Amino acid sequence: MIKRREFLKYVGLGGAGVLGSGWLLEKVLSDSDVQSLNAVSLTKPAVESWVTSICQQCPGGCGIKVRLVDRRPVKIDGSPLYPINRGTLCPAGHSGLQVLYNPDRLTSPLRRVGTRGENKWEPISWDEALLLVQKKLSELREKHLSHELVFMDGDSRGLMSTLIRRFMEAYGSPNHLRTNLNAHSAVSLMQGGSGEIAYDLSNANYVLSFGFDFLEAEGSPIWLARMYGQLRQRANRTRARIVQVDTRYSITAAKADKWVPVNPGTEGAFALGIAYVIVQEELYDKEFIAKNTFGFNDWTDTKGVKHAGFTTLVMREYYPEAVSRITGVPIEDIIRVARGFGQERPSIALSGKGATSYSNGFWNEAAIHALNALVGNVGKPGGVVPQPEPPFTPQADIIHDEISKKGLSRRKISEAGLYTNEFPAQVLFLYHINPVFEFSNTKKIIDVIQKIPFIVSFSSFVDETSEYADVILPDHTYLEKWQDDTEVPGIGFPHVGIRKPVVDPLHNTRHTGDVLIRLAHALGGTVSTSFGHSDFLSLMKHSFRKMYESGSGSVVSEEFEESMMIYLEKRGWKVERAASFDEFWGQLVEKGGWVAAPRYPTSLPDMFQTSSGKFEFYLHSLKEKSQNKDDQLLLPHYEPPEFIGFENDYPLYFKIYDTNTLFGGTGANQEMLLEMVGHRFYQRWDSWVEINPETAADLGINHDELVSIESSSGRIEARAKLFPGAMPDVISMPVGLGHTSYGRFAKNRGVNPNEIIAEKFDSVSKTAVKFSTRVRVHKV
Amino acid sequence: MARWGMVVDLDMCTGCGACIAACKEENNVAYVSPEEAEKGRAISWMQMVNFVEGEFPNVHIKYMPRPCMHCDNPPCIKVCPVHATFKDEEGIVGQIYERCIGCRYCMSACPYTVKYFNWFEPEWTESTIASMNPDVSLRKKGVVEKCTFCHHRLQKARDKARAKGMEVVDGDYTTACADTCPTQAISFGDLDDPNSNTARLSKSKRAFRMLEDLGTEPKVFYLSEGEKNV
Structure with a gap:
């Protein structure tokens, strides 16, 4: 029998130890709270279950x-079964x-x-809404303007991405704009692929x-944090x-053994300074360089013209004195880091937003x-490895009619x-993207969006851009839908990964x-005949068949079982598998995913899909693109970054x-995250x-005083935090607050720094870059 | 009988805050209004404490996740006039909300400032009310609350063990924060069990405890960061 004293202890420590201790909750809740809780039926013994997704x-x-x-x-x-995060x-x-x-x-x-922007709506039925959109799309096609359908896509990969691409191609528009691409443009030219x-x-x-803030929010944060632990x-x-090279003392810099603050945009110069020391002291991997790279030493082309090599x-x-002048890093630090990098192999150089957003x-x-490449650490353990794709069953070919052929021949519009x-859009689709909040110089974006005659948003919430939409077709949240998660x-x-409905919508x-x-x-x-599947789930099932048939990999499992599977697979064994596709599908859905052994290239030429078949210091493909004659401009070099705003008026980097x-x-829009x-x-x-x-x-x-931050594009106010991890001429702000819409929690909390970021684009890849704005700061 | 304790490896901790979020979700910790949060009244049983040292460019920040220390010699229980806060046989320091009169003596006695007061009736929104953990009771205005080492999980583990006629041992249960830590920096277990990894870590050369000289005998240990040089 439980004594009163003991019982109270349990109550105090957290419930009565059994599920369904509803009366305890009711005691401290208001009537309305209790009403909403009744839906949870806390007054009966409850049944507990777990679902993976x-x-x-x-x-x-x-x-x-x-x-x-x-x-x-x-x-x-x-989920402890899933290899990316293993229960964390x-x-x-x-x-x-x-x-x-x-x-x-x-x-x-x-x-x-x-x-537009007034946020006044009327609910309509799905049939009505789809008819409205379909009419607009038909009209556009009839006018042979199919290329003026623009699909902005901020978060699609795997089959959803394929589906959107298919829709756009069948419809006849090249304008599927993806902003979540993780492709490293320079790496793709150096290695091919x-x-x-x-x-x-x-x-x-x-x-x-180099500016890869891997303990904060770049890449796959939990995976990277787990690697950090190791x-x-x-x-x-x-x-x-x-060693973290960055213009801000980030969490990654704090956890690194050394933080090297560099002048904004000079990360590349610092890397070249390291290359100098490594070449000078012969710390580079001579065998790898000789066998697998092109353009390291001087070379002569087929016409007999001499070209300068990387060395x-x-x-x-890039001798240390010059690099120190550019980057502001003391010479001894350049030399020390270079020696560490050259000697303590396997060593790896990472590049992140902090280095590429100029x-x-x-x-x-x-x-x-x-x-x-200098330390020969490409395509091997402890180095840069390829990102493999899972085997998916291909879909039937897309069928093009004259309209779509014509539409697809038009030039694709760029972010710039x-x-x-x-910007030619007649109809704009928005999927997991909020340009009015996320893009640089938001005021200009509003002007552009305003001019688009018809906008469709798939957002689950009314966000800043959806406020300008004509129709909103709300998507499920991720806990209510079927989706694959690859790449x-x-x-x-x-x-x-198998994302599945945890609960009915x-x-x-x-x-x-x-x-x-x-x-x-x-x-x-x-357009219709290009889509053989009735819904997304059947498309998923169709595509996964090859995963089953190929016999590679296995359904996710506990860490030990998985390492066993990888051990066997690497040695050419096939792991025990399901007897039929339906059984495989059942296991897949229950456990939540599929995984296979990493495939490091058996030979490096497999990894280097360049015209020379080698790792290229000299960028052949860029030469073809830009007609650039100057060798120096086709080798990795330091190009001074451009900033918007004159130094006299705007003395600080933003x-x-x-x-x-x-x-x-x-x-x-979540209380938890706003509080944290x-x-x-x-x-x-x-x-x-x-x-x-x-x-x-x-x-x-x-400290904590309100300050005004002003750039050539606008002005915002925020609270100052005096922080010794800020460089004297760089001020930093977190992104994510300052919504003017997006629900009661998000609205009017904090400020959005994107408002004052001037638009600027990468000189080669033409993607938008955000660290190119200068600002001035003063007390309000 | 187990003596539950925690070890946090600061060399692996990345200050990501997953422990904070997991704890809030697990334990039905209320959200205060932004205005109250501004006054330092936000409740979070697990906090990320940081220490900034040095000046640019030789700056260093240390991050320390800080739950209740579950002291073996807890100052908070000595000052409670109504025996609302107590230490149980397994070393967990608890708080009986129904007894608490909100005098906040324990809060001022606690050198680690890990006790939190409900200044107002908690306001649950549709976002938070629906995902309440039915295992954990809610707190009302005027009571003090704190980390319980996820005691409700211990109760469940004990039920399971007793059904088999056994006692709860190291590994049978863990806290929400330790469960979710991406780098596995937090480990939780029986400090008296010689086979426990947690107990082994707590005896590491790198181990220390917060404000150890006060004699509070905390059962949360920290492992210091590795050497810092390049």
Whole structure:
């Protein structure tokens, strides 16, 4: 028998130890709370179950297991079966149920009744909404203007990406704009192929990261954090060294062994300075260089013209004194880091947003990646490895009619085109993207969006851009839908995650994949016949058949079983498999994914798909593209970054960064993440700006004071945090707050730094870059 | 009988805050309004404490996740006039909400500031109310709350063990924070069990405890970061 005293202890410590202790909850809840809780039926004994799925709070692709009580989700944890995160999860992952149960979710399709941006809507039926969209699409095709359908896509990969691409091609528009591409453009020219690479961090000994904030929000954060744990305290290995080259003392810099602050945009110069020391002291991998690279030494082409090699350029231009002048890094640091990198192999150089978000980002990345070739660390354990794809059954060919052929022959618009009047869209589709909030110089974006006659949003919430939409066709949240999750950036083994409905859709929403298939069928003709599947789920089943038939890999399992599978597979064995596809599918859905052994290339030429078949210091393919005659401009070199705003008027560099809570802004509708947003600065629910204490003293700014930050594009106000990890001439701000829409929690909290970022594009790859703005700061 | 304790390896901790989020979700910790949060009244049983040292460019920040230390000699229980806070046989320091009169003596006695007061009736929104953990009771206005080492999980583990006629041992249960830590920096277990990994780590050369000289005998250990040079 439980004594009163003991019983109270249990009550105090957290419930009565059995599920369904509803009366306890009722005691402290108001009547209305109790009413909403009655839906959970806490007054009866409850049944607990767990369902696996894949998170979508960020692009990290972690496996989750959701705890359900009476079939109602109450908690999200990491799935121990899933190889990316092995039972662990980040703050945003835990916050997922606040997306599912969010009070500001759209409950049905909406048609705009107010003016654009006014946020006035009327609910309409799905049939009505789809008819509206279908009519517009038919009209456009009849006018032979199919290329003026623009699909902006911020978060699609795997089959969803294939489906959107298929829809656009069958319809006849080249304008599928993806902003979530992880392709390293310089790497793809140096190695050939798509440029999708992974870093085998767990086997590295010396990690030299150039602005790759891998402990915050780049790549797949949990995977990288797990690799970090292994670099630090792994069994039977020495503790690896980590050097972080960055313009801000990020969490990664804090956890690194050394932080090297460099002048903004000079990361590439620093890399070339390291290359100088490595060449000078002959620390490079001579065998790898001789066998597998092109353009290291001077060479003569078929016409007998002499070309300068990488060494010649580096030895001439990037001696430590010169590099120190450019980067602001002391000479002894350059030499020390270079020796460490050259000697403590396997060493690996990583490039991230911090190095590539400048106008010279392409060349920074090229210089950084050249270091990996110098130490011969490409295509082997502890180095840069290819990012493999899972085997999917191909779909039937797309059938083109005359209209789509004509549409597809038009030139694809670029991100830069958004800021000019050339943006040709008649109809705009928005999928997991919010340009009015996320893109540089948001005011200009609003002007462009305003001019588009018809806008369709697939958002589950009314966000800033959806406010300008004509129709909103709300998608399910990730906890309510079927989707595959592959191509997670930086994971060096083939994998497929199965995102499945953890709960039946709470509202009258629809899977965007299903909506697109239905639209295609409604459009008729070749657009319709290009879609053989009735819905997204059957497309998934069709595509996974090859995974089953190929016999490679296995359904995800506990860590030990999986390492056994990988051990066997690497030695040519086939692992025990399901007897039929249906059985395979059943296992796949239950466990939540499929994984296979990493496939390092058996020979390096497989990895280097360049015209020379080797790793190219000299970028042949760029020569063809740009007709550039100057050798020096085709080798990794330092190109001074361009900034917007004159130094006299705007003396400080402006850096923005993603946090592992808000991920660029999508997390801002969740209380959990808003409360945690600045937990490292003890700041909750609000924005802040990091300023060096001495700079602040010069400007007369105190800690926590409100300051104004002004660029040539606009002005915002935020609270100053005096932070010794800020460089004297760089101020930094987190992105994600400052919504003017996106629900009650997000609205009017903090400020959006994208408002004052001037638009700027990479000089080679033409992608938008965001660290090119200068600002001035003063007390309000 | 087990003596539950925790070891946090600061060399592996990345300050990501997953422990904070997991704890809030697991334990039905209420969200206060942004205005109250601004006054430092946000409740989070697990906090990420940081220490900034040095000046540019030789700056160093240390991050330390800080739950309740579950002291073997807890100062908080000595000052409680109503015996609302207590230490149980397995070393877990608990708080009986129904007894708590909200005097906050324990909060001022705690050198680690890990006890939190409910200044207002918690406001649950549709986002949070629906995902309540039915295993954990909610707290009302005027009571102090704190980390329980996920005691409700222990109760479940004990039920399971007893059904087999056994005692709860190391590995039978873990806290939500330790469960979710991406780098596995947090380990939780029986400090008295010689086979426990947690107990082994707590005796590591790198191990230390917060404000050890106060004699509170915390059962949360930290492992210091590795040597820092390049």
